[in-house]
Amino acid sequence: MKQGDKLAVRIWKGGADGGYTEFEAPLRANQTVLDVVTWIQRNRDPGLAYRFACRVGMCGSCAMTVNGKPRWTCRTHVSKVTQDSRLTIGPLRNLPIVKDLVCDMTVFFDKWQNARGRFQGRATRYDDIERIAPDTPARKAADAGIECINCAVCYAACDVVAWKPDYLGPAALNRAWTLQNDIRDTAQAERLAAVAGDAGCHSCHSQQGCTAHCPKSLNPTAAIAGLKRSVFQAVLRGEV
Amino acid sequence: MIRPHRNHPLWWAFALHRLSGLALAVFLPLHFLVLGTVLNGEAALDGILAWTDSGLVKLAEMGLVFFLALHMLGGLRLLALEFLPWRDWQASLAAVAGSLALVVSFAFLFNAI
Numbered sequence: 001m002k003q004g005d006k007l008a009v010r011i012w013k014g015g016a017d018g019g020y021t022e023f024e025a026p027l028r029a030n031q032t033v034l035d036v037v038t039w040i041q042r043n044r045d046p047g048l049a050y051r052f053a054c055r056v057g058m059c060g061s062c063a064m065t066v067n068g069k070p071r072w073t074c075r076t077h078v079s080k081v082t083q084d085s086r087l088t089i090g091p092l093r094n095l096p097i098v099k100d101l102v103c104d105m106t107v108f109f110d111k112w113q114n115a116r117g118r119f120q121g122r123a124t125r126y127d128d129i130e131r132i133a134p135d136t137p138a139r140k141a142a143d144a145g146i147e148c149i150n151c152a153v154c155y156a157a158c159d160v161v162a163w164k165p166d167y168l169g170p171a172a173l174n175r176a177w178t179l180q181n182d183i184r185d186t187a188q189a190e191r192l193a194a195v196a197g198d199a200g201c202h203s204c205h206s207q208q209g210c211t212a213h214c215p216k217s218l219n220p221t222a223a224i225a226g227l228k229r230s231v232f233q234a235v236l237r238g239e240v
Numbered sequence: 241m242i243r244p245h246r247n248h249p250l251w252w253a254f255a256l257h258r259l260s261g262l263a264l265a266v267f268l269p270l271h272f273l274v275l276g277t278v279l280n281g282e283a284a285l286d287g288i289l290a291w292t293d294s295g296l297v298k299l300a301e302m303g304l305v306f307f308l309a310l311h312m313l314g315g316l317r318l319l320a321l322e323f324l325p326w327r328d329w330q331a332s333l334a335a336v337a338g339s340l341a342l343v344v345s346f347a348f349l350f351n352a353i
Contacts, residue, residue, distance in 0.1 A: 159246070205254055206254070206318060207250060208330065209245060213245065221330075228322050
């Protein structure tokens with residue numbers, strides 16, 4: 001790479017019936033995909049819509065499809081995803097497009113609620129903080145999945161979501177599994193019933209695209225397998 | 241061309257499991273049809289069995305054995321994934337299933353020729 005080298009960038013413009021527009025952007029050392037999108041918006045196309053906030057891989061808002069794969073763009077270096085200085089950047093798959101690179105995340109977060117992905121505790125403000133032993137199997141299982149940043153990369157990578165739009169998806173099920181392993185949570189029976197249905201964990205085909213693409217290196221497939229085992233055991237006990 | 245987000249080992253394991261399952265589903269009725277020819281006397285079945293001795297059919301049978309072994313071992317892999325504690329070496333398990341299926345199918349071929 002040398003001064004003056006260029007990137008050929010195709011960016012999705014418009015809604016679901018839109019198309020790719022070609023841009024040229026400077027190729028720079030240590031440049032991220034988000035840097036490229038920002039440069040194009042500031043220098044070539046002020047109307048380009050995209051999302052970002054933290055730029056350091058914490059907020060989960062900048063995920064896009066980069067050369068066919070869902071990625072967090074703020075921490076994806078251009079040099080990692082292209083050898084020939086060509087980039088194709090589109091909105092995430094499996095979500096409705098609002099405009100350009102911006103997707104409507106409503107259904108993604110609705111599914112977190114449908115999977116009962118919210119903590120329900122029993123303690124009040126008058127109780128002491130509960131001591132949680134970090135080395136129990138349950139806490140280790142919960143800890144393995146709690147760093148999710150809700151970026152929807154796994155959801156976009158999942159073929160089952162594409163084939164079966166009702167499917168709760170890897171992120172929501174991963175969240176459910178972390179709560180099933182949280183000993184402070186009191187809604188475990190209801191949550192298990194919520195994920196045992198037709199749109200729940202048993203729809204997963206274990207293709208493991210979620211795990212292959214998760215930018216935080218989480219393993220939603222392992223979480224979903226854990227839910228499948230829990231549902232199976234609950235069925236044997238007659239609880240579901 | 242395969243879409244980039246699908247190009248990882250465990251998606252290929254899924255695709256081969258699905259394809260082998262479909263191939264076996266297509267094969268089974270034909271298998272029963274051939275066995276059913278014995279109802280019209282043993283000569284009809286013997287005629288077909290003689291045809292299966294040809295080299296090309298043996299090669300096709302090797303493919304069938306490969307699909308059968310792959311589907312069975314892939315199924316065991318999925319049962320282990322769903323019912324046993326999680327192991328991080330899923331891609332290795334899929335590779336072992338595929339390799340064993342190859343070994344079994346070549347063993348069949350060398351035994352048949």
